[in-house]
Amino acid sequence: MKRNKIVAMFASVAIFATTSAFAQTGPDEIVKTAATSVTTVLKSDPAILGNAAKLKELIESKLLPNFNFTRMTQLAMGRNWAKASPEQQSALTKEFQTLLVRTYSGALSNFKNNTIDYKPLRMAAGETDVTVKTVINQANGQGIPIDYSLEKGADGSWKAYDIIVAGVSLVTNYRDEFNTVIRDQSVDALVKQLQSKNK
Amino acid sequence: MSRTFTASRVRFGAIASVGVLALSGCASFRAAAPGDPLEPVNRGVYSFNNTFDHYLFKPIAKGYDAVVPNLVKTGVSNVFQNAADAQSVVSDLLQLKGAKLGDDLGRVVINTTLGFGGIFDHASALGIERGNEDLGQTLGYWGIGAGPYLVIPFLGPSSLRDAIARYPEGLYDPISRLSSVPVRNSLMGVRAVDARVGLFPAEALMNNAALDRYTFLRSAFLQRRQSLVLDGKRPKDE
Numbered sequence: 001m002k003r004n005k006i007v008a009m010f011a012s013v014a015i016f017a018t019t020s021a022f023a024q025t026g027p028d029e030i031v032k033t034a035a036t037s038v039t040t041v042l043k044s045d046p047a048i049l050g051n052a053a054k055l056k057e058l059i060e061s062k063l064l065p066n067f068n069f070t071r072m073t074q075l076a077m078g079r080n081w082a083k084a085s086p087e088q089q090s091a092l093t094k095e096f097q098t099l100l101v102r103t104y105s106g107a108l109s110n111f112k113n114n115t116i117d118y119k120p121l122r123m124a125a126g127e128t129d130v131t132v133k134t135v136i137n138q139a140n141g142q143g144i145p146i147d148y149s150l151e152k153g154a155d156g157s158w159k160a161y162d163i164i165v166a167g168v169s170l171v172t173n174y175r176d177e178f179n180t181v182i183r184d185q186s187v188d189a190l191v192k193q194l195q196s197k198n199k
Numbered sequence: 200m201s202r203t204f205t206a207s208r209v210r211f212g213a214i215a216s217v218g219v220l221a222l223s224g225c226a227s228f229r230a231a232a233p234g235d236p237l238e239p240v241n242r243g244v245y246s247f248n249n250t251f252d253h254y255l256f257k258p259i260a261k262g263y264d265a266v267v268p269n270l271v272k273t274g275v276s277n278v279f280q281n282a283a284d285a286q287s288v289v290s291d292l293l294q295l296k297g298a299k300l301g302d303d304l305g306r307v308v309i310n311t312t313l314g315f316g317g318i319f320d321h322a323s324a325l326g327i328e329r330g331n332e333d334l335g336q337t338l339g340y341w342g343i344g345a346g347p348y349l350v351i352p353f354l355g356p357s358s359l360r361d362a363i364a365r366y367p368e369g370l371y372d373p374i375s376r377l378s379s380v381p382v383r384n385s386l387m388g389v390r391a392v393d394a395r396v397g398l399f400p401a402e403a404l405m406n407n408a409a410l411d412r413y414t415f416l417r418s419a420f421l422q423r424r425q426s427l428v429l430d431g432k433r434p435k436d437e
Contacts (some may be wrong), residue, residue: 047216103408110400131433142329145431148283164433168419176418193410 027150027158028121030066031132035116037062042111055105063104069097069157071151075161076174084187092187094119095194097175102198114138131164234275234358235348235417244350245413250304251353260395273298274318276397279390281310281317289371290332296338299330334368335361339428341408346418356420 025033041048041058048054073093075083084092119133129151135143149162162171181190235241264272284305306322308330314321323329338360339345342402346359357365369375375391377383409415426433 099408103404106407107404142323142331147433166423167429167431167433168422172422173415173418177414178416180411190410197410 003095012190020112025158026121027123027130027148027152028118028132030158031134031148031160032118034063034066034181035134037117038108039111042108043113049109051103051135055108056101059104061100064097066158066160068151068153068161069093069100071159071161072100072171075171076178078175078179080178080182080187083182088191092194095191095198098198100170111136117143118161130158230245234421237347241348241350241417242413244352245416247352248350248355250395256391256395260392263392264270264396268282272393272396276393277310277320278317279374279384279393280320281307281314284310284329285373286368286371287330287332288366290334290337291330293337294332296330296332299332303330303332304325314351334364335424336428338364339424345421345424348421356416358421358424362425 038058041062049059070089070093070123073089073096076096077084077092081089109115115137117135117137121130121132123130129149132148132150134146134148136146138145144166145164147164148160149164150158152158152159162169164170180191182194267275282302288303288307291303293429305327309322309325309327310317310320313319335358343360345361349357349359349362351357351362373384375383377386405412405415405419
């Protein structure tokens with residue numbers, strides 16, 4: 001019994017190693033794999049929604065590796081990115097990531113027994129920036145479209161840099177908010193606000 | 200004498216500036232553009248609405264949500280949604296969107312008859328999607344920009360275009376057409392409470408996510424409306 005577990009563990013490590021070595025997984029597959037791995041856990045263990053620490057761990061292990069948070073923060077900062085020092089940039093990236101993980105954990109509790117449809121991906125050869133479209137089906141007949149924008153990095157792996165929920169882009173939303181804070185105050189004030197929000 | 204003169208000049212100035220605002224609003228099509236020249240006024244109305252919501256509206260909605268059984272709440276929501284689907288038919292027609300017109304007509308017919316006046320949403324169970332159109336979107340479809348962002352007292356986020364579209368749309372709102380005034384007014388009240396309850400999840404999400412709720416809501420509202428006008432396509436898709 002125990003040996004089987006160890007074998008399975010090694011096998012999964014080996015599979016993981018090969019996929020990352022080739023790093024040729026398509027963007028639509030990345031979205032599907034990540035989403036499925038989270039929803040499977042939610043369905044088999046719904047109690048996890050009440051356990052903030054476990055939920056955070058689930059998101060950090062299954063979803064975070066597929067996001068490029070530096071790129072996200074840079075896009076959300078827009079023109080203000082260049083005005084921030086490298087220290088401010090890394091502080092912003094760190095806090096923004098924490099905020100998004102927290103928000104996402106909160107949003108998951110609304111997921112319940114909904115299903116996800118994955119729309120076929122239209123992608124030209126050599127494309128390095130694509131949008132993967134999905135729809136969350138709700139019981140009331142109103143599907144929530146969720147699009148993921150992914151970019152191909154120098155290492156050939158696809159990473160998401162924006163999520164668009166029902167037409168509302170997360171990056172654009174935060175760009176407006178960041179802009180307001182920086183316009184009225186400063187980059188440092190923005191870092192402080194994010195930090196206190198995350199406390 | 201001089202007072203009337205000043206008053207009329209002020210009025211003219213106000214009209215002219217609203218006109219200029221409307222034009223400059225129409226010129227900018229990008230969803231990401233703040234498009235909020237009235238921000239100081241809007242923020243004032245926003246904070247008024249929040250106070251009203253905090254002390255009166257939200258407690259009522261919470262009470263309703265806690266007391267009324269889920270089955271009844273769903274039925275009530277469905278009835279109002281059925282009325283909205285009927286209004287959507289008009290906008291489908293005005294935009295010559297045949298597929299949506301068929302869906303919305305089918306939904307209203309099925310839900311009004313088999314669903315007992317809309318209490319049961321059989322159409323969704325059959326997989327017929329909502330067209331989800333309104334008059335503001337219709338104006339947008341025909342090329343009219345959102346104009347400046349507006350926060351309307353008691354009602355919340357809107358735009359000049361959408362606010363103007365509300366009036367004619369109200370003329371063919373099945374609920375406001377009811378002849379009995381007490382019935383009509385209570386139904387409108389329940390509809391508002393039902394809509395408020397529907398916002399609870401989004402509100403919780405916003406409170407988690409937003410640094411500045413006013414900006415968060417404005418950006419989300421303007422992006423969402425733009426997306427509805429484009430039927431889910433993004434400017435980038437073309």
